Amino acid sequence: MEQRPHRRPTPCTAQSRAEQLRTAQPQVTRTVHVVENFDNFAGNAETLPVLMYHYVYTEDDPPVKNDANYLLDTKLAAQLQYLVDNNYYYPSYAEVRAFAQGTHTLPARSVVLTFDDGQMGFLNYGIPLLEQYEVPATSFIICSQDSTPEKLRDYASPYVSFQSHSYNMHRDGSDVGRGGIIHAMTTEEIVDDLKQAQAILGTTEAFAYPYGDNNENAWAAMEEAGVLCAFTIENRRVEVGDPVEALPRVRIAGEYTQEGFEHLVEPNGSEQ
Numbered sequence: 001m002e003q004r005p006h007r008r009p010t011p012c013t014a015q016s017r018a019e020q021l022r023t024a025q026p027q028v029t030r031t032v033h034v035v036e037n038f039d040n041f042a043g044n045a046e047t048l049p050v051l052m053y054h055y056v057y058t059e060d061d062p063p064v065k066n067d068a069n070y071l072l073d074t075k076l077a078a079q080l081q082y083l084v085d086n087n088y089y090y091p092s093y094a095e096v097r098a099f100a101q102g103t104h105t106l107p108a109r110s111v112v113l114t115f116d117d118g119q120m121g122f123l124n125y126g127i128p129l130l131e132q133y134e135v136p137a138t139s140f141i142i143c144s145q146d147s148t149p150e151k152l153r154d155y156a157s158p159y160v161s162f163q164s165h166s167y168n169m170h171r172d173g174s175d176v177g178r179g180g181i182i183h184a185m186t187t188e189e190i191v192d193d194l195k196q197a198q199a200i201l202g203t204t205e206a207f208a209y210p211y212g213d214n215n216e217n218a219w220a221a222m223e224e225a226g227v228l229c230a231f232t233i234e235n236r237r238v239e240v241g242d243p244v245e246a247l248p249r250v251r252i253a254g255e256y257t258q259e260g261f262e263h264l265v266e267p268n269g270s271e272q
């Protein structure tokens with residue numbers, strides 16, 4: 001993870017900026033999609049892309065060691081512009097859960113944006129773009145890190161929902177899967193971790209498995225802790241019938257072209 005100095009205003013200013021946005025802008029409308037079944041002409045999504053991003057950088061502030069996890073800010077801006085131009089809908093996690101369970105329909109052009117690890121480049125360069133384009137996203141943050149309470153305070157934004165990337169499970173500790181500690185933990189221990197993260201975040205809507213590692217114990221823990229949607233790094237769209245304890249995501253890599261991005265989010269299913 002990158003460690004960079006904060007470039008945002010003091011906590012007080014950041015909070016009042018979020019306050020300003022809240023009062024200056026109308027509430028994001030939650031459209032109720034009661035879509036009749038007109039022989040598949042109704043414009044429902046058959047699958048849902050939940051995008052998995054990691055880090056954001058600028059040309060003036062490039063990463064020391066660039067890799068596919070780093071996305072240039074101008075590329076992110078073009079992607080957000082495309083979502084706005086094409087009227088994408090951003091479902092809540094309650095809606096994503098109900099979609100996977102087959103009890104809720106979504107518009108054909110629906111997408112969820114997630115950024116893992118709460119990295120400084122995302123906070124400094126990504127969040128201002130989300131605010132500029134008015135596109136909501138989730139920041140999956142590692143709650144045990146010393147910097148987390150400060151980040152939650154300094155980067156509070158109506159367009160960012162901070163959710164759990166675990167309290168302290170983002171570390172090695174097993175020989176299973178990708179080696180994550182979660183494979184060496186009991187359900188109770190995982191629930192305990194989830195609750196510690198909840199205490200810091202004040203929410204439990206979504207969870208992203210560190211390294212994508214998950215198992216039956218983890219699934220039981222998600223249920224017990226009331227997590228609505230838990231995400232892996234399996235690279236595909238969410239389909240109806242997928243377990244809400246292990247939903248896949250579509251990876252967005254730094255080298256993808258704009259056309260490649262548009263293909264990844266294009267409606268998959270019937271469209272009006």
Ligand SMILES: [Zn+2]
Nearest residue numbers: 116117210211
């Ligand atoms: Zn991570």
